[in-house]
Amino acid sequence: MKPFESPLLSFGGVDANSTARLIAAASDLALVVDKQGIIRDVAFGNDELVPDGYEGWVGRRWTDIVTVESRAKVEALLIDASAEAAQKWRHVNHPVSGGIDMPVLYSAIKVGHEGRVVAFGRDLRSLSSLQQRLVDAQQSIERDYAKLRQLETRYRLLFQMTSEAVLIVEAGSQRVMEANPAALRLLGPSPKALVGRTFPEGFDEAGMQSVQDLLASVRAAGRADDVRVRLADDGRELQVAASLVRQDNAALFLVRLSHRAVEHTTSGLHQALLDVMEHVPDGFVLTDESGRILTANHAFLDLSQLASVEQARGEPLERWLGRPGVDFKVLMVNLRQHGSVRLFSTLVRGEHGSDVEVEISAVSVPHGETPCLGFTVRGISRRIEADPRLGRELPRSVEQLTGLVGRVSLKELVRESTDLIEKLCIEAALELTHDNRASAAEMLGLSRQSLYVKLRRYSIGDLNAEHEDIETED
Numbered sequence: 455m456k457p458f459e460s461p462l463l464s465f466g467g468v469d470a471n472s473t474a475r476l477i478a479a480a481s482d483l484a485l486v487v488d489k490q491g492i493i494r495d496v497a498f499g500n501d502e503l504v505p506d507g508y509e510g511w512v513g514r515r516w517t518d519i520v521t522v523e524s525r526a527k528v529e530a531l532l533i534d535a536s537a538e539a540a541q542k543w544r545h546v547n548h549p550v551s552g553g554i555d556m557p558v559l560y561s562a563i564k565v566g567h568e569g570r571v572v573a574f575g576r577d578l579r580s581l582s583s584l585q586q587r588l589v590d591a592q593q594s595i596e597r598d599y600a601k602l603r604q605l606e607t608r609y610r611l612l613f614q615m616t617s618e619a620v621l622i623v624e625a626g627s628q629r630v631m632e633a634n635p636a637a638l639r640l641l642g643p644s645p646k647a648l649v650g651r652t653f654p655e656g657f658d659e660a661g662m663q664s665v666q667d668l669l670a671s672v673r674a675a676g677r678a679d680d681v682r683v684r685l686a687d688d689g690r691e692l693q694v695a696a697s698l699v700r701q702d703n704a705a706l707f708l709v710r711l712s713h714r715a716v717e718h719t720t721s722g723l724h725q726a727l728l729d730v731m732e733h734v735p736d737g738f739v740l741t742d743e744s745g746r747i748l749t750a751n752h753a754f755l756d757l758s759q760l761a762s763v764e765q766a767r768g769e770p771l772e773r774w775l776g777r778p779g780v781d782f783k784v785l786m787v788n789l790r791q792h793g794s795v796r797l798f799s800t801l802v803r804g805e806h807g808s809d810v811e812v813e814i815s816a817v818s819v820p821h822g823e824t825p826c827l828g829f830t831v832r833g834i835s836r837r838i839e840a841d842p843r844l845g846r847e848l849p850r851s852v853e854q855l856t857g858l859v860g861r862v863s864l865k866e867l868v869r870e871s872t873d874l875i876e877k878l879c880i881e882a883a884l885e886l887t888h889d890n891r892a893s894a895a896e897m898l899g900l901s902r903q904s905l906y907v908k909l910r911r912y913s914i915g916d917l918n919a920e921h922e923d924i925e926t927e928d
Contacts, residue, residue, distance in 0.1 A: 481574040483558055489569030491515050491532055500577060516573070521547040521555055528560075535562040535571045545578065557582045618712050623653045625673060625698065625705035640692075640711060653709065657683045657692075665694055669707060672696045677764060737802075737812075737831030743820070745771050745786060745827070754831055757812070759804035771829070775814070776800045785814060789827065793818050802831060811835045877912045880905070884915065 477484045478497040486495040493511050498504050516532070517525045527544040534542060541563055547555040557578035562571050613620060619637035621630055633641075633648045641648055641656050654665035661683030671678035680695045695710045731738050737754030741747050747766045758774040760766055766774075772782040781800040788795050798814040816829045879898065887893040895905040909915055 477572060477574070482577040483575035485511075485516065485573040485575070487516055487532065487562075487571045487573060489536070489571075491517065491528075493519070494570070519548060521549050523547070531560055531562040531573065532571060535564045536569065538564060543576075546575075618710055621653060621707075621709040621711070623669075623707040623709055625669075625707055628653050628669070628707075631706070637711065640713075653707075656686055658686045658689075660684075661686075661692075668694060668696055672698050672707065673705070679764065737829075737833075739766075739771060739829040739831065741771050741827045741829070743818075743825050743827065745782070747771055748826065757802045757804070757810055757831060757833060759806045759808065765805075774803050774805070775829075775831070785816065789816050789818050799834075802833075873912075876908065877914070880908060880912065880914060889915065 474497065478499045480499070482498070482500045484497040484499070485493055488494055492513065492515055494513075496508060496511050498508075511519050517528050520528055524546040527546050531542075531544055534540075541561045543559050543561045545557060546560050547557050550556050558575040559578050560573050560575050562573040564571050613632075613634050616634060617636055619640045620634045621637050622632040623629065624631055630649050630651050630653050638648055654662050654669075657665060664681040664683050668678050668681050676698055678696070680693050683692050683694055684690065685692065690713060693712045695712070697708050699706050699708055732751045734751065735753055737757050738751045739747060739754050740749050747769055750763055750766050755761070755763065755766070758766070776782040776785065777800065781798075785795060785798055785800070788798075794815075794817045796815045798816070800812060800814060802810045802812050804810070811834050813832045813834055814829055815832075816827060819826050819828065880894070883894040883897045884891070887897065891905060891909075892902060895902045898905065900908075
């Protein structure tokens, strides 16, 4: 500390009041403490700093109005001030009832010959708040970094352990940025020999062009069908799939090379069976166990009004099949319970709004290499109706009605049954009265006007006869 050069000249005429104002103005909080450490006076230079209960500070020891960990610092301040040693600033906390401790930075100096000490305090609450916000921000960043490290570890582990060859390729230059061990075994003898090379490389001429077309399609549309290629050195077949991802404003290709699908592809009769399923006039859909579409044939794409199988792949079959929230759930429950379902009546909802009535037969294959579900979808909207001359339509049996439970709401089921019974009763009354509508209305307990309304509703008999009856009555 460097003192004033002429203190007597500068402050010789300053009285006690002026000195008190000077001390209060120079600090946020000032304490006058006697040689026993008892507070004799308190001044606040900042009204916002005044704590509750500060009136009781006067007459108490300074160490009694601070927190436990701050008492040693107060004693050190008093010792330094009495010894007229170099003043040190110390951080002291004052307890606040029902709130956060009030931090104050103190420096003490001995004044006069009676051992009095004046402690100058600076409010640290704003600094403490900034420090706490900094700590919170650092902890938040650390948590985010921890999550990123965990994600990266899982990604690296999956990337290294997968049995399929996977490459990360820069979309602009088409240079290989990363390659997993399976890709190194398949395409390159060492990481240095593969990473940094231009992709595609190592395929025959037709394969190189197919992969280039695949990457171009993915770059333009975001997805494309897989392609099959051959390695140039040993002629092995590979299936190549690619997708586009973005990272730090850069486009990357995620390329997957698989020979498993080709190795397990059956030939001969099995391949012929696959071709038949692709071109059969009935729809065929293959899904995973949760009902998400793996592949579908052309007939199902026509029913659902889709342009390509890529629009359906990965989507839930429920999006197009069945009444929303009803049919598909019933179908899946029966399929899981019995393993197969036959002639399940429902409808296919087209992508552009058309509905087609269909019958579903389905089977579950849970123990194959890839557990899946198979669905055949046959349209029945064009079936020839029975000849109306063969007889009147009979009401549904109890078994038929109960079979609709779960596929048709109770309200619709009751309304359909009520309408059918009402129609049959009206027809029976007309037959018993030889088409005398006045007698039929009396027999049914209806007014003639109500009967005519129901005749028009169900299209029963000659509707022009209604007018003739009314004119005759008049």
